[in-house]
Amino acid sequence: MNKFLFAGLVLALPLSLSAAPPSLEVPLPPPAPGTTPAPMADTRSPPAFAQLRPEQQRQRRADYAAFKALPEGERDRIRQAAARFAALPAAQQQRLREQFQAQDQSFRDGWRLGPRLGMQFPKLHGLFGLVPPEQRETALVVLRQLTDAQLTQLTLVAQRTPPQERDAVRSAFLAVPPAERDAWLKRQAGQ
Structure with a gap:
């Protein structure tokens, strides 16, 4: 996969997936006897999202809506690219982010499709x-x-x-x- 395609797939919807993460059912082991389970965290508004400025929150919501509007096959390709991106060293991730940000806004917006x-x-x-x-x-x-x-x-x-x-x-x-x-x-x- 070429570098710009990879960066585009991952960075066009940057941290948007954290704006409203998809539901994921993860079976948890039962609590150990004699312990009290920890209270459930409020997943509706993650703390990092709540700290964003209102215009950043709007952008994240718009990015997430664009992601949800994609056909499932395209969302899968983005998830796979995101996993590959997350496995890269931090310095390489930063270089790809900088390359993507250096592109024209219309180019970056096109990846929302x-x-x-x-x-x-x-x-x-x-x-x-x-x-x-x-x-x-x-x-x-x-x-x-x-x-x-x-x-x-x-x-x-x-x-x-x-x-x-x-x-x-x-x-x-x-x-x-x-x-x-x-x-x-x-x-x-x-x-």
């Missing part, structure tokens, strides 16, 4: 970087339905579309029925 779309987002940014609110949900659904070949063709369309035509091309693309997407993309990509 998951590993598959995040990797392609720099090329798709022209068409999908500034999607009007009324098209956002449709755009995400359509982008996630695309095959890898269709996604590759769409990156060509995005890169070849002049700025003044982007809104019209994006709207036309989103209106294409799924059965006609291949033909539309090939025509637009000049293939």
Whole structure:
């Protein structure tokens, strides 16, 4: 896995998973006889999260919501990448964080779409970087339905579309029925 993909997967949703950790049922051994079990910790608001500034808390919640909106396969890829990242030496983790933070904000934001779309987002940014609110949900659904070949063709369309035509091309693309997407993309990509 290339270094930027790895960093993107792990750092796009940095500590967001701690904002509202997923439930995990861990069987605990019964308390030893004659001991009193420790009271349960309040997991709704971890102390580290409670110490964040309100805008940081909002960001963490937004990151977590983006994570939860991903298909399960993409969440699994992120969990695996996070485990590999956690196993790296602290100095290497810091270098990867710095490399990721040095990237353009739109590049970093693209990773919120998951590993598959995040990797392609720099090329798709022209068409999908500034999607009007009324098209956002449709755009995400359509982008996630695309095959890898269709996604590759769409990156060509995005890169070849002049700025003044982007809104019209994006709207036309989103209106294409799924059965006609291949033909539309090939025509637009000049293939």
